[in-house]
Amino acid sequence: MTLFLETLIGGLLAGTMYSLVAIGFVLIYKASGVFNFAQGSILLFSALLFVTLLEAGIPFALALIPTIAAIAIMAVLIEWWVLRPLTNRSAMTLFMATLGLSYVVEGVAQGAMGANVHALDIGIPDLPIFVGDLLISQFDLVAAITAIALVAILALIFDRTRIGISLRAVADDTRAALSVGINLNRIWQIVWTVAGITGLVAGLLWGARQGVQFSLSLVVLKALPVLIIGGFTSIFGAIIGGLIVGASENLAEAYIGPYIGGGITSWFAYFLALLFLFIRPTGIFGERTIQRV
Template sequence: MGDFNFPFFIEVLVGGLLSGVMYSLVAIGFVLIYKTSGVLNFAQGSLVLFAALTFVSLTEKGLPFVVALALTALAMMLLAIAVERTMLRPLVNKPPITLFMATLGLSYIIEGAAQLLWGTQVHGLDLGIDDTPFEVGGVLISTFDLFAAAVAAAMVAALSAFFRWTRVGLSFRAVADDQIAALAVGLRLPRIWATVWTTAGLVALVAGLLWGARLGVQFSLSLVVLKALPVLVLGGFDSILGAIVGGLLIGATEKLAEVYLGPFIGGGIEGWFAYVAALAFLLVRPTGLFGQKLVERV
C-alpha cells in the first residue's frame, strides 16, 4: 500500500463520519418508539421510503418544494397516528416477538400502499445541494454529506430540547423510565405514544429526503433500515445519544475497513463489515454503549 497517507486517512475518516450521521437518522426513529413502547419498529425503513416517494411524486406533479414538503409532513403524521392506533394499541400487552412481527408485516403494507399510490418507477431527487467536494487542509469533503450532517445535528438538537424542556417531552421521559409509574401519576400513554410515532414519522421524512437524494428514490430505499441495526447494537436501542455515537462509529469503521482491509480481503467489505463489528460488540456488551441494563425483580 506504500507510505501511509495521513490526509487521505482523514478524508476517508471524515467521509465515514458524515455517512454515519445518515445512519443515525434512521436509528433515531427506532429509538423514539422503542423507548416509550418497547416496540422494535421494523417498518421504519418503509416509512423512510414512503416519505421520499410521496415528496418526489408531489414535486413531479408540479407542486412547489415547500408545499410538497408540508403535504408530505402532514401525510407522515397521519400515517404515524394511524399506525399507532390500529397496531400498537391493540397489541400493547402482547409479547415482543408479536409486536416485532406486526411491524414487519406493517412494513410490507406500507410499501404496497406506496406502490399503489405512486407506482414502482425509480425517481431522482434533487434537493438543490451542489455535491461538488471542497478542500479543507488538503482533505476533500462532500458538500452534500456536510449538509446532511448539519440537518441531522439540527434535528437532534431540536429533539433534545423538545424532550428536555417541554411538558410532552417530560412525559415522554417519564414513560421511557417506567410505564407503570407514569400511569400511576395520571399520564395518558396513548397520547404520548401518538406523539412519539408522529415524531418518528417526521424523522423518517428527513431521512427519506436525504437518503433519496443520495441513492435515488426506489423501493430498495426501505432496506436502509438494515443499516440502522448495527448502529442500534453499538449505541443501545433506547438511547438517542447512542444512535448518534453508534452511527458515527459504524460509518467510520466501515469506510476505513473498505479502504485499508478491502485490498487484502476483497471488495465489498463495506456492505457487511458493520454487522461483523456489531456481532462482536454484542457478545461483549449486549445493551450497547448507552443502553440501559435490564434489571428483573424476583
C-alpha cells in the same frame, strides 16, 4: 495519509446519515418498547409522497404540509390497528408485527406511487470540496449538520415542552405514567409521528443523495448495528453508534476489503455489532436490563 483521513472523514459523515435513520428507531423504542422494522418503509413512503407532490408542481415548503399530515395519519392508524391490539405482548411479537407492517407500507407506497427512481433536489449540490488534497463531500457535511440540528431540536422538545416530558415519563415507567394520567395512546401516536418526521428528513437526505426509490427502505438494515453499538434507548448513542459504524465500515472496506474481494460493507457492521454484544451487551449508552425469573 490523505487516503486515511479522507476515508475517515467520509466515513464519519456517512455515519451521521445512518444516525439520522437510527434516531427514529430510538424514539419509538424509548416510548413504546417496539423495535420498529417498518421505519425504513415509512421513510420510503414519506420521501416518495414528498417527491410526487414536488413533481406535481407544488413548491418545496408547501409540499411538506400534506406529507407531515400523511405521516400523522399513518401514525394514528398504526397505533389503532397494530399497537393497541398487541399491548402487553412480547417484544418479539411486536417486532414481527412491524415486519408485517413494513410489507404493508411498502406495498401501498409502491403501488400508489410507482417504482421509478425519482430525482430529488434539495438545493445542495453533491460536489466535493477540497481542503488541500483532501476530498470532503459537501452534501455529507450538510447532512451531518442537519443531524446535529435535529438532535438539538429533539433535545429541546424533550426537555422543555409538556409533551416531551410526558414522552420521557412513558419511556421511564409506563405504569407510573399511566397512573399520573398521561394518555398512553396519544403519546404513542405523537411519538410515531415525530419518528416519522425524523424519517422524512432522513429520507429526503438519502433520497437526494441516491434517488428516491425502493432500495431506500433497505437503509433500515444499517440502522440495526448502529443501535446495538449505541444502545437502543439513547439518541446520543445513535449518533455515536452511527459515527463508529460509518467510520469503521469505510475504513475496513478501504484497507481490508481489497484482500478479501471487496464488498464487505454488507456484513462488517454486523460483525462489529456482534463484537460489541460480547463486550457490552446493551450498547455504549443503553440501559441495562435485569432479567427476572
